[in-house]
Amino acid sequence: MISLSVLGVELAYWQVTSLRVLGVLVAVVLPAGAFVYLFLFKMMSFMQSRLGPMEAGPFGSMQLLAEVGKFLQKEDIVPERADRRLFFIAPYIVLASTFLLFSVMPFGPDVYFTNLDTGIFLALGLSSVSVIGILIAGWASANKYSLIGGIRAAGQLIAYELPMVLAVVGVVIQAGTLNLQGIVAAQHQGEIFGFSGIGNPFLLTQFVAFGVFLVATQAELTQTPFDMPVAESEIVTGYMTEYSGLRFLLFFIGEFATAGAFAAIAATLFLGGWALPFVSLDDNSMNFIGPLVLFAKMLMVGFLIFWARFTFPRFREDQLQAFAWKYLIPIALINILVTMILKVAF
Amino acid sequence: MSDFLRDYLTVGIFGLTGVALVGLLLGLGSVLRPTRAQPQKYINYESGVDPVGTGWGQSNVRYYVFALLFVMFDVEAVFIFPFATRVDAYGWFGVIEMGIFIFILALGLLYAWKKKVLRWL
The missing domain is CATH 1.10.287 (Helix Hairpins)
Known part of the structure; x- marks a missing residue:
């Protein structure tokens, strides 16, 4: 057992790790979350020709704090028919699944929580846990809208989990590893048909996989145009209908946080992660610059996700299923074959 | 403990910390928020009319x-x-x-x- 001594106190491994996680969550993830939140709100407002949050702080920069403050004071209403225990558990599962996605992300050469050999595989597995929470929320509410919303969310997940996994296989074939640090390194040291100037961000050679991944991400996040589980004109707010106050806020934040997490994964897989071209991977300064680079790339992908969200109208439920099974999965399978053949041929 | 297992331990701790933070926030909320119970508040929402049947009706x-x-x-x-x-x-x-x-x-x-x-x- 590794133990560290901090201020003369011997700490066990789990204590050190908990402190690190807490420190990072409070010092990094919360400000980053506030920034992403503001960036996205401003972006969507400008796309819709309005100003967006302006009152809380300069240019509405304290909006997230104001929201949390407001929701903290709201009465907690649990419908009397609801299955209380499941009703309370659901937000924990959704949020924990989102948190866990960040545990496998590499932020720099030495800045990571875990460096698992199965990194991306674990991330894909963890990302689908949240739908269990959503299904529980829909069931426990004892509300017809909620139940339909939860069932739709589950149907959506089983349709779009596959294209996402198959799109990632293309990247894995090129990188030759499931380790996320390894994937970053493979992109940094890669070359495109002999040209190694900027490495090989897999966006350039795996653009098909990137497209499939982004579409599947959109569906997994239940964002418009795939937002049938929360379609307000059909089923009120789906699985969140009976949630109010703080618990509603948790679902709401969870949605944004998951969007951020998926954007970060896409940035790592396709845009080169924390690495910069022309800068050595072992450069010590990357430990400071790396997280910022990843953050910038994450915002770029986040921009794409939310751009689609505010541009397209909602699909029908059957169109959603047909799109996944008849288009995305065959495309992803062909992409795997082509990638495989090109990888061996060159 | 091997590095391999320790990495998974970290993932576990990460998850527990996340759950603890959510619990903390909800706990803070339960201290701050008012509770003014009225029976009407606890009826299931069904577009403003009284709910029909149970919420767990069978569906295809x-x-x-x-x-x-x-x-x-x-x-x-x-x-x-x-x-x-x-x-x-x-x-x-x-x-x-x-x-x-x-x-x-x-x-x-x-x-x-x-x-x-x-x-x-």
Whole structure:
């Protein structure tokens, strides 16, 4: 057992790790979350020709704090028919699944929580846990809208989990590893048909996989145009209908946080992660610059996700299923074959 | 403890910390928020009218065939992953093998398609 001594106190491994996680969550993830939140709100407002949050702080920069403050004071209403225990558990599962996605992300050469050999595989597995929470929320509410919303969310997940996994296989074939640090390194040291100037961000050679991944991400996040589980004109707010106050806020934040997490994964897989071209991977300064680079790339992908969200109208439920099974999965399978053949041929 | 296990321990601790933070926030909320109980507040929302029947009415789930297809494809995808990390080592032999594997997989999808089970009705 590794133990560290901090201020003369011997700490066990789990204590050190908990402190690190807490420190990072409070010092990094919360400000980053506030920034992403503001960036996205401003972006969507400008796309819709309005100003967006302006009152809380300069240019509405304290909006997230104001929201949390407001929701903290709201009465907690649990419908009397609801299955209380499941009703309370659901937000924990959704949020924990989102948190866990960040545990496998590499932020720099030495800045990571875990460096698992199965990194991306674990991330894909963890990302689908949240739908269990959503299904529980829909069931426990004892509300017809909620139940339909939860069932739709589950149907959506089983349709779009596959294209996402198959799109990632293309990247894995090129990188030759499931380790996320390894994937970053493979992109940094890669070359495109002999040209190694900027490495090989897999966006350039795996653009098909990137497209499939982004579409599947959109569906997994239940964002418009795939937002049938929360379609307000059909089923009120789906699985969140009976949630109010703080618990509603948790679902709401969870949605944004998951969007951020998926954007970060896409940035790592396709845009080169924390690495910069022309800068050595072992450069010590990357430990400071790396997280910022990843953050910038994450915002770029986040921009794409939310751009689609505010541009397209909602699909029908059957169109959603047909799109996944008849288009995305065959495309992803062909992409795997082509990638495989090109990888061996060159 | 090996590095391998310690990494998974970190993932576990990460999850527990996340749960603890959510609990902390909810606990803070329960201290701050008012509770003014009125029986009307605890009726299930059904567009403003009294709810009909129970909330757990039976409905057509519709997608058990999709679920079966999903289980099949997902397990297949798990087989593709280890191969994908070793494409270089296997060379053309691996490409042909995996090509046959994916061909059979696609055949299954095509069969389901022709059988018209890929319709959500």
